[in-house]
Amino acid sequence: MKYAADNRAVHAIYEFTTGRTKPLAIALVILAILGGLYGPMRDYYVAYRTGDILARQLQVSERYNKSLQSDVSKLLSKEGIEDEARSKLGLVMPGEKQLEVKGLDGDSSSDSSDASSSLTASEIAKREAEVAAEAPWYIKVLDTVFFYSGVGGQEVSSSGNSTSGE
Numbered sequence: 001m002k003y004a005a006d007n008r009a010v011h012a013i014y015e016f017t018t019g020r021t022k023p024l025a026i027a028l029v030i031l032a033i034l035g036g037l038y039g040p041m042r043d044y045y046v047a048y049r050t051g052d053i054l055a056r057q058l059q060v061s062e063r064y065n066k067s068l069q070s071d072v073s074k075l076l077s078k079e080g081i082e083d084e085a086r087s088k089l090g091l092v093m094p095g096e097k098q099l100e101v102k103g104l105d106g107d108s109s110s111d112s113s114d115a116s117s118s119l120t121a122s123e124i125a126k127r128e129a130e131v132a133a134e135a136p137w138y139i140k141v142l143d144t145v146f147f148y149s150g151v152g153g154q155e156v157s158s159s160g161n162s163t164s165g166e
Contacts, residue, residue: 042146049143050151057128057151064124 017025074080085091092098132150135143142148 045142045146046148049139049148053132053151056131060124060127060131064119067119 075084082093090098
């Protein structure tokens with residue numbers, strides 16, 4: 001039976017790890033460990049970054065939906081319908097007179113309160129796309145290190161319909 005000291009391969013590995021090349025052996029072991037951990041770390045980073053971007057995009061959409069819902073609620077009331085007919089169509093109630101005031105450019109309070117609801121769906125989509133670009137420098141460095149390309153192309157795993165029978 002051969003002993004470990006008699007085996008040339010074992011002797012070469014022992015010399016490589018204990019001799020002048022010990023720092024090189026340590027560096028190779030560290031590189032091997034990092035190489036083995038890179039895949040799981042990349043997957044974790046991509047999942048975390050995608051979740052963060054999607055959460056911030058959801059906030060933008062929820063704010064827009066909330067403003068639309070307040071507009072709908074306002075328009076479902078009699079006063080809201082009358083205000084909208086006066087401002088957009090120039091209609092007046094019987095017995096009222098319409099007056100047009102000139103010289104108040106830039107001082108319309110109704111335009112400033114409806115600023116969030118006057119956004120179109122394409123502008124909201126543009127704001128959602130800008131969310132991914134709004135990252136600090138270190139996140140951009142990590143995106144480069146882990147080859148993160150954004151949430152585009154992600155597949156939807158749920159249709160949004162929940163069925164309790166399945």
